[in-house]
Amino acid sequence: MKKRLVVLTGAGMSAESGIKTFRDADGLWEGYNVMEVATPEAWHANPVLVQQFYNERRKQVLQAEPNTAHFELAKLEEHFDVYIITQNIDDLHERAGSTQITHLHGIITYAQSDRNSNLLYPIEGDELKMGELCELGSQLRPHVVWFGEAVPEIETAAAICATADVFMLVGTSLAVYPAAGLIDFVPVQTPKYIIDPKIPSVGQYQNVIQIEKSATAGLKEVANLLRENG
Incomplete structure (x- = not known):
């Protein structure tokens, strides 16, 4: 059985595709x-x-076009049961080929x-x-989902995070709630890869591996590690 990889992505994921x-x-x-x-x-x-x-x-x-980070996540489905939770309202994960995506803040093509x-x-x-x-x-x-509105998918996302065998945080500052609180639902023993040029404050969590790089560079590095180590 494949391990479950849960990935929370933020604006930094799409920034290298030119989307602010x-x-x-x-x-x-x-x-x-x-x-x-x-x-x-x-x-x-x-x-x-x-x-x-x-x-x-x-x-x-x-x-815009998906960047190599989007494609790296899609390719990881060959080795992991990948669940993507995204704060982004674009459809770049879908266009890159990922199949299990929860859009916390909606999707602009709808x-x-x-x-x-x-x-x-x-x-x-x-x-x-x-x-x-x-x-x-x-x-x-x-x-x-506008400021001041409820986030309908937050409970679904929290339940997914609670089942993570491996967790990855890509391109988010953990500043926007309730999405920022999702890492609290990840099991303590689960390895947590944090990829961002400016690593958010995660000192209170255990089993954290910090990759201080952009989404494209960091995801390539982590994807290789995951494929090697399982």
Whole structure:
């Protein structure tokens, strides 16, 4: 039986594909004030602006390509039962060939009903238009978890982390909750590989191997180690 490898990925995973999916320190995201484009209040105040913002992000995602780190994770499925939990809203893990992915914060290539968030629809092309409605007659919005909204998949992700034989953290600062708390569910004895140019504070955890490199360089190194050691 294959060991279960659980991987939590953040913005650093997609950065080398040219996607800036994270909030800058000054509260701007691609030149926009986060609170004006990524909250339920923003959607109700100015849905046209919010829709425009995510249409631009979607176009950026569709133009991007998976990088070698995405492909390394997909290849590890030959040796491990790989579960990816991602904070990213892009579809690069899917396009690289990974098959078991939990999107904590939604996925930008889908729309959801403004009335019932369980009603999801794939978006054709890169634009979601005002006036496009769900089956309940409500406006479609991006399938993205905004600041101030619950994270529907967090319990699923926590349960997956609790079953990890090997755990990997790639390209995340562990600053955004509740995702940052997922490492607390990983069994104490499980090896934990942390890959990031700036390693987050993980001193309270046991069996941690720190790889202070970018996602592409670090994942190549760790993938080779895992294949050798099992």
